[in-house]
């Protein structure tokens with residue numbers, strides 16, 4: 001700690017330069033919601049491991065879990081960006097359905113089982129997703145309609161259109177190339193779907209935390225007027241953010257087609273809420289300005305691990321909903337009280353941090 | 361030489377409230393001008409109108425003697441004008457360095473820079489130097505600004521403004537949240553900025569401070585400029601008299617008569 005006294009100025013112990021050792025990296029990391037929720041996840045994993053042993057703590061079980069959250073993880077990346085801007089995107093499940101229907105239609109029209117057809121389907125799904133996302137973004141940023149309303153509307157319209165196009169009947173004509181991709185292909189020992197999701201998560205994390213685009217995302221969520229005053233093109237940025245969320249819903253559509261071999265018209269009605277829950281459990285503030293992709297991934301693992309664990313130890317899977325809802329509210333409550341304490345300048349009542357302090 | 365920045369007959373209403381009513385303002389290069397007036401006199405509105413934050417109903421603005429229309433704060437920034445807003449306009453979730461460089465991030469070299477990666481090291485070093493120059497009370501460059509004291513936030517906003525301004529800095533009540541020592545720091549900073557040839561517009565309710573650092577004092581009342589006084593030889597009583605309307609300077613203020 002160095003005391004700096006500019007020339008011609010009375011010394012004053014308040015005048016302190018940056019940064020004293022107390023502001024350590026460890027302390028900051030321990031203060032992150034995503035880190036303490038990771039602790040919760042580890043406790044859950046440990047509990048199931050004790051209860052079920054090798055049946056739970058097996059490669060195949062975790063392979064299954066990661067398979068189950070792959071699509072949500074892709075959607076979760078987009079949702080994290082959206083929520084960090086203090087927005088919301090309720091439409092992702094419907095956009096996923098719409099995109100998968102368009103892709104399936106295109107692939108069925110062309111016919112065939114190879115990667116050529118699949119490529120066309122991927123393109124179609126991405127274009128459909130981007131279009132919905134940009135439309136959402138335009139209505140939020142330019143028409144100034146609240147994101148909740150805009151995306152509630154597109155939730156309804158996208159699903160409705162998907163049903164109109166298909167007559168409400170799922171399309172099962174998915175090229176073998178896609179389903180094989182899911183079933184047989186492993187990259188670095190990781191099944192193809194989770195691997196794809198992992199790539200999206202890593203890129204998303206880098207963009208959010210390391211680039212100017214990510215910085216502006218936080219700035220807009222933190223103080224939109226302030227962001228405008230320094231010359232950030234807030235409207236364009238918001239359009240891009242919702243566009244990103246739509247694009248990832250389009251990518252999610254392809255992953256879902258590969259996973260299930262069919263469109264899932266009736267199967268995505270809770271996707272948006274599950275993804276939002278994961279994002280929020282992971283420490284991304286619903287009020288904007290704060291959050292991380294890492295937290296979202298941890299937030300996705302909690303319900304998935306609970307589900308797998310309950311099945312293995314023979315508890316009815318219905319309990320998963322009870323557990324996840326409880327974790328959601330508890331996580332946000334803890335997060336809020338911690339933040340309120342931080343603003344009052346008090347030390348955070350964070351169990352993890354308290355443990356670290358004890359050790360010192 | 362024409363004034364660096366001049367406003368002539370600006371008017372702006374909010375509903376029935378005439379926040380600016382044929383108001384004028386002028387400042388020369390490298391000059392410190394204080395803008396004083398009672399709460400609601402229109403000082404903040406004047407600053408916003410001059411810096412692209414608020415469109416006016418009528419009136420004209422001249423920069424370097426040429427008529428300009430400034431429609432965004434960004435445009436004002438590019439002309440070398442920076443504002444410390446009364447509400448500071450910092451992003452509470454970002455740290456001081458991120459706030460200081462918001463919208464002006466330093467890019468990494470080469471391909472990474474093209475991809476949008478930022479040179480955090482350089483930004484941090486430059487921010488550190490900026491805070492040191494101001495005799496910083498900002499203890500951490502990595503904590504969120506929202507968790508800091510009012511004085512620290514004030515300082516971050518000021519450092520941000522003086523770092524980027526090269527023609528004019530507007531300070532809207534910069535010392536309102538500050539203690540004695542911090543206030544003195546701000547006043548010293550104003551003098552240092554002036555010595556660099558940068559003009560300063562200071563809005564403050566503290567008459568002694570105003571008289572200490574300003575060369576001229578422009579008094580606003582009910583949305584209009586009612587007096588322009590040299591700081592030298594003017595007393596606190598005279599300033600207060602002009603603010604409240606108890607003293608009439610409209611004849612003494614020849615500039616106002618011409619406008």
Ligand SMILES: Nc1ncnc2c1ncn2[C@@H]1O[C@H](COP(=O)(O)OP(=O)(O)O)[C@@H](O)[C@H]1O
Nearest residue numbers: 374377379397398399400401402403404405406
């Ligand atoms: N955005 C606004 N909407 C409505 N009224 C406003 C707005 N901004 C300023 N005013 C009004 O204009 C008048 C001048 O305000 P302001 O410029 O903030 O005064 P000062 O900074 O001198 O205290 C006040 O009566 C204020 O209520």
Ligand SMILES: [Mg+2]
Nearest residue numbers: 403404405446
């Ligand atoms: Mg004001």
